[in-house]
Amino acid sequence: MRSPSSAAATDRGSAPGAAPDASGSPSPRGPLTRLGGTIGRHPLRWVLAWVLVAVASFAVAVGGVTGESLFDRLQSGAPSVDSEAQRANDVIASVEPTLSTLTLQVSGADLTDPAEVRAGAQATAAIRDIPGVAGIQSPLLAQGGPDDPSVRSLVGDGRVDSGRFATVVQFDEGLDADRQATAEAEAEKALLGVADRMGAEGQVGGLGKVLDAITSTIERDLVRGEGIALPLTFVVMFFVFGGFVAAGMPIVGAVVSIGGALLSLFGFSHLLDLDATVVNIVTLLGLGLSIDYGLLTVSRFREELVAVRRHRVPDRDDVVRAAERTVATAGRTVLFSGLTVAIALSGLLVFEADIMKALGLAGVSVVVVGMVVSVTLVPALAVLGARRLARNATVTASDTGVFSRLAHGVQRRPVLVIVGCVAVLVTLALPTLGIKLTSSGTELLPRDAQMRVFFDRLEADYPALSAPAVTVVAETADTAAVTRWAQDDLRDQPGVTGVTVRPLGGRYTLVGAQVQGEPLSQQAQDVVHHVRETRTDFPTLVTGQAAGQIDFLESMGHRAPYAVLLVVLGTFVLLFLMTGSVVVPVKALVLNVISLGAALGIVVWIFQSPHLEGLLAFSSVGAVESLVPFLVLAFGFGLSMDYEVFLLSRITEYHHQGFENDRAVSLGLQRTGRIITSAALLIVIVFAGFIAGDILIIKEMGLALVAAVVVDSTIVRMLLVPATMTLLGSWNWWAPAPLKRIHARFGISET
Structure with a gap:
């Protein structure tokens, strides 16, 4: 077995046959090494190139230099397949x-x-003259006035003495965006004028205004x-x-990554429909991963600087x-980690729903942007x-410390730790x-949001709308037969x-x-x-929100096994x-599933039950949004595997150097514990910032x-992983002989 001192020397990523550097350790000479050399010799070029990319990205995606921004192209609605x-809707x-x-x-x-x-x-009738208006429904225009039975559904409580009524303006089909916006603006102004003429209070809403409210809220939340x-x-x-300089480098990398992420989303919005929620979810992931990877890269650069400097x-x-x-x-670790996250997100591409494909494609692209930034821009900033x-760089961390002591404590009672954690x-x-x-x-919006209040009132006061x-x-023109079925069975x-029946x-x-309900x-x-x-x-097709939800979940259930398999x-x-x-790998997959089940259980307990409504500032709808579990x-899963890679790469490295199993585990946890803890704290801060959203x-x-x-x-990385690896002992490293030969030829290693 090698000594701890020799392990520390090889810990920086040696490769057999490489020439030794100033520290006495051999150094790898592959494509990543050559890329690092290019960055080290010309850091300013890389930084300036990324600055230009970032400025262009924000200008196109957010600034709208092309005539529209990403947020102008977002949509909202229930996921469909x-x-x-859908056929009934068609x-x-x-x-x-x-x-x-x-609607007024x-x-x-x-x-x-x-x-x-x-x-x-009179004021309502004048709205017909607005270009683009197709028709108006209003109790004020009924032949018999507001008390006419044909318009009673548009009068509050069906009583004229309620003082409430609604008016619906329809617009021509096929209006382009500019004409539609102009027509809606003029109609809204005129509708509010109707209320003013009558000395009453009026509020105007519509599905387009709901989408505007959601997208503007998402932009504000972002x-x-x-x-x-x-x-x-x-x-x-x-x-x-x-120090401020080192702390700022991952932040700069994260900001640039956000710009690249928004630009990629803007590009995808021209290929498929992007739901408004995609932006925050994907940007949130890119921000967290970029900071994690930046932290790892800057930490490794400082460590290597100590090892190679001669003065x-x-x-x-x-x-x-x-x-x-x-x-x-570190670049190799970032690329490997990013690849595991990309694989996890690529599972979303298997699903039929466009929003899942959009999240998968956008998520993979954001991970790629974060990886490239972390292996190019961040090292360039570190060189500068x-x-x-x-000045503050120190030698590689000691073999003993808080995390090695934690590992030794776990290794003394692994069964007890496993039972307790599970x-x-x-x-x-x-x-x-x-x-x-x-x-x-509209329930996505806060309860006091203007458009949510509008539609809550509309549903309560005018249910017929x-x-x-x-x-x-029903695929039949026999209205009488359909009516008999509707009254005798459906009712x-x-x-x-x-029930209502009409041709x-x-x-x-x-x-x-x-x-x-x-x-x-x-x-x-x-x-x-x-x-x-x-x-x-007669043949029938059933639609509505409930039918769409059922179809969506059935589609997701059918495709889920293939996504999981991938x-x-x-x-x-x-x-x-x-x-x-x-x-x-099997152990890692099992532990990740258990930990994700726990995370999802916390979500259900808080948002469905509900709990902590006041603290987290939300109003429960008695359920969890259907996209969330997937x-x-x-x-x-991608984030969990991210930390798994950080830890397992070091444990595997020590195992390959000849350390016995328990020692490799304790050393691996000691060397990566600080990085994992810091990265987790940073990514929690990132995600917590979005919990404050609306x-x-x-x-x-x-x-x-x-x-x-x-x-x-x-629980998983600091307790369960060392406990299970201790309990399994040498079995951790078992593989059939044919697979061992495959690993010997194609295995990925930093040593």
């Missing part, structure tokens, strides 16, 4: 194209005063989250590095050599600040057994409060079923299942190539990833 619900749209609308809600009007009604009617995260991470890194003040050759070794070692970094994780995961999923609309919870497209289903045109008839309630879903399972004498196999192969073991598994799904994702990182970097 090619399904029965049939309805082909016969009755959906027209964009604006008026309160405090005197609908019993003929003069006031006439004044309001600025707020980064405004919280970046200063706090800088403070933490100041104490980690003991108190490093000269140019010393700095170049340190850059070569940093990119060859080498003299400042050298019990805690299983307890945290239990709430996932009762998880309920939903796809919120809300879309039916369940819509059935009798639990929770159904009423849709051509060979279709449309049935709308109003159901008690929310559109995604269990009763609404039961009605969907009943119609689909008890098909009538991620598991990809991760297993990478970890095998790194460790040469089949046991370590995104937690993808993003959380969009519900972003808040849920932020908290989920905070929980995943905290659980993984403490």
Whole structure:
């Protein structure tokens, strides 16, 4: 077995046959070394190039120099797939194209005063003359006035003495963006003028205004989250590095990565529809990973600078050599780690829903940007600040310390530690057994947001204006037969409060079923299942929010095994190539699944049960957003494997150097414990900044990833990993002979 001193010498990433450097350790001479040398000799060129890239990225993605920004191209809505619900929507749209609308809600009007009604009617009728307006529905324009039975659904409580009424303006189909915006602006002004003419209060809303509210809130949350995260991470890194220069380098790299991430999202928005929530989720991941990788790179550069410098003040050759070794070692770790995260996110590409593909593609691109920045820009910044970094640089960490003592304590009672940790994780995961999923609309906004208040009032005061919870497209023109079925069967289903039947045109008839409770309630879903399972004498297609949710989750369930298989196999192969073991990768996968279950359980307990509403400033919808579990598994798995790579790479390195199993584990934990802890703290700060946001799904994702990182970097990485590796002993490194030969030829190693 090699001595600890020789291990410290080889710890910096030697390769067999390489020429020794000034420190006496051999140095790798591969492509990464040559890249590091180029960066070391021309750092300013790299920095200036990245500055230009960052400025251009922000100008295009946020500044709108092309005429529109990323936020102008975002959409919002429930996730959808090619399904029965979507086919039903296509049939309805082909016969009755959906027209964009604006709705006016008026309160405090005197609908019993003929003069006031006439004044309001005149102002309302004038809206027809606005270019782009297709039609108006208003109780003021009814032949019999507001008390006309045909418009009673547009009068609050159906009573003219309520003082409340609604007016709906429809716009022409096919208007371009500029004409649509102009028409809506003029119509909104005119609608508010109707309320003023009647001496009442008016508020205007519509789906377009909801999307604007969501995207503007997301943009504000993004600025707020980064405004919280970046200063706090800088403070933490100041104490980690003991200086402003070193602390600022990962931050600069993170900012540049954010610019690249936003630019990549802007590009993807031209290829597929991007949901508004994609921006924050993906940017949040890129920011966290960039800071983690920057921390690792700067730390390694300082360590290598101590090893290679020949004088108190490093000269140019010393700095170049340190850059070569940093990119060859830390750069390799960053690339390997980034590849594991990319594999985890690539699992999202297997799913049918466009939003999952968008998140997968955008997430992978952001990881790539973060990796490239970390192995080029950050080393270049470190080279430029080498003299400042050298002042406080110290030798490689000692073989003994807090984390080695923790490892020894765990190794004395591994079974007890494993049982205790698993019990805690299983307890945290239990709430996932009762998880309920939903796809919120306006509920994504805070309860006091203007557009959420508007639609809450609209649903309460004018339920007839809300879309039916369940819509059935019957492929028959026999309205009488459809009516008999709707009254004799559909109307009798639990929770159904009423049904409407009308010809849709051509060979279709449309049935709308109003159901008690929310559109995604269990009763609404039961009605969907009943119609689909008890098909009538005529073909039917069922749609609505509940039907769309059912179809989405069924599609996700069908594709999930393939996504899991892709991620598991990809991760297993990478970890095998790194460790040469089949046991370590399997153990890592199992532990990650348990820790992610615990993180998801915390999310369910907080947001569904609910708990901590006041502290976290949200209003529960009694469920978890349907995207969250899948995104937690993808993003959380990637982050967990990120820390797994940090730890296993060092443990494997010591094992290959000849240390016995327990010693390799304690040394690996001692050398990486500080990096993992610091990286976890920084990424928790990043995600916590987004918990302060207002969009519900972003808040849920932020908290989920905070929980995943905290659980993984403490219970799993510091306790379960050393305990299980101690218990398994030499079996950790077992692999069949044929696989051993494959690893000997293709294995990935820094030594």
